Amino acid sequence: MAQETSKSIYDFNVKDIRGNDAGLSEYRGKVLLIVNVASKCGLTNSNYKELNVLYEKYKNKGFEILAFPCNQFGGQEPGNNEEIQEVACSRFKAEFPIFDKVEVNGKEAAPLYKFLKSQKGGIFGDAIKWNFTKFLVDKAGKVVERYAPTTSPLKIEKDIQNLLESS
Template identity: 45%
Template sequence: MKTFITIIIGFLMVQTPLFAQGIYDFQLETLNGKQASLKEYKGKALLIVNTASRCGYTPQYQELQSLYETYKSKGLVLLGFPSNDFGGQEPGSNQEIAKFCQQNYGVTFPMFSKGPVSGSGKQPLFKYLTEGTEADLKGEVNWNFEKFLVDKKGKVVARFRSSVEPKSKPVIDAVEKALK
């Protein structure tokens, strides 16, 4: 019996880091190279989106910015994560990405350093989003502009594929529910 308990405790200790880590425990780098913690967004709803500048879905930046402006005062923070994972559609440097987003779409929501969002080398945040969440929300990011919604308590509550427009009814309804 003692051996069994030791094995169970050992298993739990090995498994704890992925599942015990919460959304607010991540340290990230912004597009301008500054360190940021998701702790600063505690108590807010988050819409986390992987982005690209040369994708057919790139015009979603406009709706994402509009959504951010509409719900920012109610507690929504939109977080953009550029990635070159899909079709090489984000080839620019962090500076080039920041300039593109500002000049073409007036993006004011926080944007983070370009990095992988899929595969074995994906950023820890995307590992958490795709592996450490509810079963129906798990799975690899399949393309640019996938969206993960986190409620005010830090729980991932919805996921929207690339083709789902940011201001579509399903997204708006989920955002409003996450803000309650």
Template identity: 55%
Template sequence: MTESLYDFEVEKIDGNKQSMADFSNKVLLIVNTASKCGFTPQYEGLEQLYRDYRDKGLEILAFPCNQFGGQEPGSEEQIQQFCDLNYQTSFPLFKKVDVNGDQAEPLYNYLKDKARGVLGSKSIKWNFTKFLVDKQGNVVRRYGSTTKPDEIRQDIEALIAGESI
């Protein structure tokens, strides 16, 4: 049984493995993304947050997902190119995953267990659902798709400063 967020290993978009333990002592914003969604412009806000706070201890981890309206149909290479060309993303992109159902990425099952959605729901409702994790690996908050990245700025600043939210 997984005890901690840092026990997970995920696959980067280039196929290499990444231990979540590599992100210990960092504030994490973990997002399921899609290239053809009405919320796709949030990539811009995510990149701005990353540029503003990466040197202070923020990591943004993007997990492309095609489970919502088929809005991430491309290959990993196409997804990477889309993000590079349209949003000049510099935060880590990971392999396309499922976030709900029997084939869900185990990390996402963990996140959903730790931070439930509306009315205690575990399932993720749409693209660009965000999970905020403190420096100790505790999942502290879940934000829905409509929450713009800039609206999370104060919470990120508090966690970077070692405060609770």
């Protein structure tokens, strides 16, 4: 069981969108962008569009996007997992993995998110402020950067390239 002292994100197990156990260790050696997503947010269209561009460009080069639906911000992800998957995959054409809906703040926050926030706090404290907060993780499973919800995914591209090129 992963404790707060986990050394990397590979120590965590999560549930996929179908409720099956998924170990993040299967992403070992890849550069990851972990994002809390929502279907009905003002940032949804632009973020999914740009995440898809990044995914298409780098998925065969060792890059993966891990999307975690969350309904803690303005009730903007109200659906069940089936509905979320339908919206993400049909309307927004997401091909990257979408996981079980989680909480990212508070006592019920997913252990993965507690870890991410402990590694890279925000400017105004550790709490996730809104949908589409992004965490960039290097090939060793270390959280290297945190981006605000309003940071365009394409603005992160150079950081992704740098991590993919590093050994």
